[in-house]
Amino acid sequence: MSAAAHRSANPDGRIADNIVYFARALRKAGMRVGPASVVDAIEAVLAASIGSRDDFYWTLHAVLVTRREDHETFDEAFRLFWKSRELIEKMIAMFSPVALAQREKQKPRAAEHRVGQALFEAHRKQQTEDPKPEIEIDARLTVSGNEVLRAKDFAQMSADELAQARKAIAQLRLPHDEVKTRRYRPDPRGGRIDPRAMMRSAARTGGQLMLPRFREPRTVHPPLVVLADISGSMSQYSRVFLHFLHALAENRRRVHTFVFGTRLTNLTRQMRHRDPDLALADAALAVKDWAGGTRIGDTLREFNRLWSRRVLGQGAVVMLITDGLERDDVTGLSEEMERLRKSCRRLIWLNPLLRFDGFEARARGVRAMLPHVDEFRPVHTLNALSDLCASLSAGRAGGVDVKRWLADAERRAA
Amino acid sequence: MTEPRGIPTSIDATLDLLAGADYVADRSLATVLFLGLKMKRPLFLEGEAGVGKTEIAKVLASALGRRLIRLQCYEGLDVSSAVYEWNYAAQMIEIRMEEAAGKVDRKDMERNVFSERYLIRRPVLEALTGKPGAAPVFLIDELDRTDEAFEAYLLEILSDFQVTVPELGTIKAEEPPIVVITTNRTREIHDALKRRCLYHWVEYPDAERELEIVRRKVPQANRRLSAEVVAFIQKLRQIDLFKAPGVAETIDWASALTELDKVALDPETVSDTIGVLLKYQDDIARIEQGEGRRILKEVKAELSTAAQ
Numbered sequence: 001m002s003a004a005a006h007r008s009a010n011p012d013g014r015i016a017d018n019i020v021y022f023a024r025a026l027r028k029a030g031m032r033v034g035p036a037s038v039v040d041a042i043e044a045v046l047a048a049s050i051g052s053r054d055d056f057y058w059t060l061h062a063v064l065v066t067r068r069e070d071h072e073t074f075d076e077a078f079r080l081f082w083k084s085r086e087l088i089e090k091m092i093a094m095f096s097p098v099a100l101a102q103r104e105k106q107k108p109r110a111a112e113h114r115v116g117q118a119l120f121e122a123h124r125k126q127q128t129e130d131p132k133p134e135i136e137i138d139a140r141l142t143v144s145g146n147e148v149l150r151a152k153d154f155a156q157m158s159a160d161e162l163a164q165a166r167k168a169i170a171q172l173r174l175p176h177d178e179v180k181t182r183r184y185r186p187d188p189r190g191g192r193i194d195p196r197a198m199m200r201s202a203a204r205t206g207g208q209l210m211l212p213r214f215r216e217p218r219t220v221h222p223p224l225v226v227l228a229d230i231s232g233s234m235s236q237y238s239r240v241f242l243h244f245l246h247a248l249a250e251n252r253r254r255v256h257t258f259v260f261g262t263r264l265t266n267l268t269r270q271m272r273h274r275d276p277d278l279a280l281a282d283a284a285l286a287v288k289d290w291a292g293g294t295r296i297g298d299t300l301r302e303f304n305r306l307w308s309r310r311v312l313g314q315g316a317v318v319m320l321i322t323d324g325l326e327r328d329d330v331t332g333l334s335e336e337m338e339r340l341r342k343s344c345r346r347l348i349w350l351n352p353l354l355r356f357d358g359f360e361a362r363a364r365g366v367r368a369m370l371p372h373v374d375e376f377r378p379v380h381t382l383n384a385l386s387d388l389c390a391s392l393s394a395g396r397a398g399g400v401d402v403k404r405w406l407a408d409a410e411r412r413a414a
Numbered sequence: 415m416t417e418p419r420g421i422p423t424s425i426d427a428t429l430d431l432l433a434g435a436d437y438v439a440d441r442s443l444a445t446v447l448f449l450g451l452k453m454k455r456p457l458f459l460e461g462e463a464g465v466g467k468t469e470i471a472k473v474l475a476s477a478l479g480r481r482l483i484r485l486q487c488y489e490g491l492d493v494s495s496a497v498y499e500w501n502y503a504a505q506m507i508e509i510r511m512e513e514a515a516g517k518v519d520r521k522d523m524e525r526n527v528f529s530e531r532y533l534i535r536r537p538v539l540e541a542l543t544g545k546p547g548a549a550p551v552f553l554i555d556e557l558d559r560t561d562e563a564f565e566a567y568l569l570e571i572l573s574d575f576q577v578t579v580p581e582l583g584t585i586k587a588e589e590p591p592i593v594v595i596t597t598n599r600t601r602e603i604h605d606a607l608k609r610r611c612l613y614h615w616v617e618y619p620d621a622e623r624e625l626e627i628v629r630r631k632v633p634q635a636n637r638r639l640s641a642e643v644v645a646f647i648q649k650l651r652q653i654d655l656f657k658a659p660g661v662a663e664t665i666d667w668a669s670a671l672t673e674l675d676k677v678a679l680d681p682e683t684v685s686d687t688i689g690v691l692l693k694y695q696d697d698i699a700r701i702e703q704g705e706g707r708r709i710l711k712e713v714k715a716e717l718s719t720a721a722q
Contacts, residue, residue, distance in 0.1 A: 062449050195500075203524050335696075
């Protein structure tokens, strides 16, 4: 870093140091800024040569921000960090050789300190927010549209559980889980000629012998998008879900994880943690509506509008884990389900309540959603992850005939 | 094609360059573009469909007098259609010819069969052929459509600007191309690739800039009409539609209305031509159900107060 900065600046100059501090502040604020980007940032500032504050802003922005979501963080940090008007002017002065003589040594240090304090204070404030006491309510078969924000603390995963979970996931065979790609791999029994391999082997014999080689389309797992309900009525299952989701994300490449109660939270990044306990703790922090109410229609709408085009590409399979207990108002739910189904390759609904007898009577949300799923699967006991995997792995027989189930429900209701 | 020009020397010069080619950019974009050119870094442009990401590369190529090489990404894009391919039929014939001539020297044959003559260059290899001072603009369009495997391969190309053809050797660019990568965010691109690039989120333009774009792209449009069109679309973007109209739609709509000899917007025209702007049935239904009228009324009111 210093080498780049020293190329044209005074060795006592503070600009490179300040950029390093700034990058560190951004990292603390949750942006992923590595040492390499700091070097880039300094080079970029040298290349663009600081003109106005705006140019300086966009120069750093170009290098340090790599996701749109980070824009706000950067904006706020920039405002705080490069607050002092004189500081910018001093930096300009640092770059112009004439002004070097008058530069005082003490002042920038003070500014650094002050900005650092301001930044860390903001950081501390975020951290000291007290976790609210955990309240456990068994709210099966109840439903609420009220937003209740609650923190959640999960028991740590035991080694035994972990081993079981891995085993269960290894055995998991989702139905329709392989898609052909347009890439090929060599296969002696393949159905297509591989001219390139033929030519290479022909060259080996000097063209005397040209034997056919074959190739086959490669198959891959399609992306998997999981939408899990964590509202009050599902709260007793959420730990199992999260273990399941974590194990799944560990095993397959393209898994996107969302949880919803009254709002939608994307847990994909959190679930990438190698350690399940850390991942769960992260997830617990990220989600604000543990065991609160349910707004399936609204959250699905949000998913459709903001996320579906980002994560449902390339033939994704959507797994919806919910009991379907929506509050009374089910307008829009059916439309959102229809849109969801139409934008993915396969929509699988996993319902832990299917085993209860009193289920159909109150299931208005279910009736709105059911016509739009490809597969409807019960989960008998959701106390262990292996049950979840078993019910997912079962072939067509494991599912419920959607049409017949609906007709039965109609009859019983009448 | 015009003579290749050197890269601009400051952010202001970059702005002028773009304006000269009828691209109305804001200062943030010009900054990123300038840095990309100066630091020889790929530009990574993300944004909603129709905000002019692809256009940047085209404008850059024409303003700098460089060749534009475009690689349209799609699922299953592989080395043989993106980088290079051998001309197998011609190679077969070459082998047969040599056989007929009675030559059986293996080394010789290998050299003849795998020579540049039979190499079919695809966009990536083409992009590495730039001469100093005249490196082409290499547009990698809609990178999110391809799969991760190709992304990883691209990573290698973008860091060294060289391609290894096993039968031929390594081909290295004399001068690295000006790389512009665009994505629509239908998938997250890996951080490692983004880290090598300068990132920029291309935003919808503000009213003033959009009006300037319409003036430049549809010069025959009536002044009042274009003001109304821009104000209407700006308002449309504020309500949460499934897909908000982009700048491309603005231009299309303005030229469609001009073709229809309209000088001002009225509710009937809006509902007759709404298909140019909105492409989802839900959105269209919503606008037809009165929200369109409300927005139009607001637009008219605002414009008339502004005129006074």
